[in-house]
Amino acid sequence: MRHRTQTGPYAVALPTAEQARALDARQQVASDDGACRALLDGAAFTCRACGADRFRVREIKLNSTGAEFLGPAWANESARGLICIGCGYVHSFAGPQLRVIPPPS
Helix, strand or coil, X not given: CCEECCCCCCCCEECCHHHHHXXXXXXXXXXXXXXXXXXXXXXXXXXXXXXCCCEEEEEEEECXXXXXXXXXXXXXXXXXXXXXXXXXCEEEECCCCEEEECCCC
């Protein structure tokens, strides 16, 4: 059973102890593959789906219908994507408030 930390439309579900142990094991494996951590407005960012704190970073194209239809798709804006190591959920950020912390060398 998951426990809720708050109520309402933005409630965050915390994993059970068993799910947390499985997540820790996945993160341990991920720690060696170049996974990074992130800060959002100065606070540590965690996955909204599973609570993991390690991500792979990718550029995400923000396609618009007009640009795709008329051809200049290269003119579309892009966003920074964080792909969760724990569950694969993709978070996208278009503003400058995200700071990626590279893995230790």
